[in-house]
Amino acid sequence: MQKIEKAVSYKEKVYRELKTAIISQRIKAGEILNERKLAEKLGISRTPVREAIQQLANEKWVIIEPYRGAYVYELTEKDIIEVFQVRLALECLAIELIVNKISEEDIEKLKDIFRKQEKLKEKYKAEEFIEVDREFHTFIANHSENTILIDMLNELGDIIRRLGVQAVQDKKRFMETLDEHIAIIDALSMKDEAKAVEAMKYHITKTRDNIYNRYIENKES
Structure with a gap:
C-alpha cells in the first residue's frame, strides 16, 4: 500500500503561482501585490494569500512595507x-x-x-x-x-x-x-x-x- 501524499495547501499553490509569475515577469518588479484582489482572482480566502506573500517576503522575492503594502523586490x-x-x-x-x-x-x-x-x-x-x-x-x-x-x-x-x-x-x-x-x-x-x-x-x-x-x-x- 502506497503512502497517501499530503494535499498541496492553498498557501503553497498561491506561493508557487506568484513566484512563477515573478520569475516570468508576468508580475513586474515594483508591482503591488494586493491581497484582496489576488484572493478574488484566485477564488480563495485572503488568509492563504497573506501567508504566501509572507513566505515570498521571507525569501526576498517580495518587500512588505507599512502604508505601502507588499510589492515585488527589484533585483539590484x-x-x-x-x-x-x-x-x-x-x-x-x-x-x-x-x-x-x-x-x-x-x-x-x-x-x-x-x-x-x-x-x-x-x-x-x-x-x-x-x-x-x-x-x-x-x-x-x-x-x-x-x-x-x-x-x-x-x-x-x-x-x-x-x-x-x-x-x-x-x-x-x-x-x-x-x-x-x-x-x-x-x-x-x-x-x-x-x-x-x-x-x-x-x-x-x-x-x-x-x-x-x-x-x-x-x-x-
Whole structure:
C-alpha cells in the first residue's frame, strides 16, 4: 500500500503561482501585490494569500512595507554581480569535473536538449527557452556528482531563471545562446577541458553582460 501524499495547501499553490509569475515577469518588479484582489482572482480566502506573500517576503522575492503594502523586490546591480560571480565559478567547476568522464550517451542527451532549444526559434517564447536552458545547465551540474555544487546551483536556480528571462527577450541573445551551447557541447565531446571551461566562461559572461546592460538601460530610461 502506497503512502497517501499530503494535499498541496492553498498557501503553497498561491506561493508557487506568484513566484512563477515573478520569475516570468508576468508580475513586474515594483508591482503591488494586493491581497484582496489576488484572493478574488484566485477564488480563495485572503488568509492563504497573506501567508504566501509572507513566505515570498521571507525569501526576498517580495518587500512588505507599512502604508505601502507588499510589492515585488527589484533585483539590484549588486544582486546581478554577486549571482553571476557564484554562477561562473560553479558552472566552470562543473565542466572541470565532468569533462574527462562524460560519455557519448551523455553528449547525445545534451544534443537532444540543444535541439529542443533550437526548435523554439520557430515560435520564439522566452519562458520556454529558459526552461530548456535550465535543463541544459542542470544536466551538466548533475553529472559533476558534487552534491554541494548541485545544491548551490539549485538554490540560485529561480533567480537565474528570473534574470534569464530578461536576457533572452532580445532574440539576438537567444541566437547567441544557441551558438554558445553548441560550443560547450563540442568541447566536451572532444574532452578538451581548457576549451570547454573557456566556452562555459564565455557563455556565462555574455549572459551576465547582456542582463547588466539591460538593467542599466532600464535605470536610465
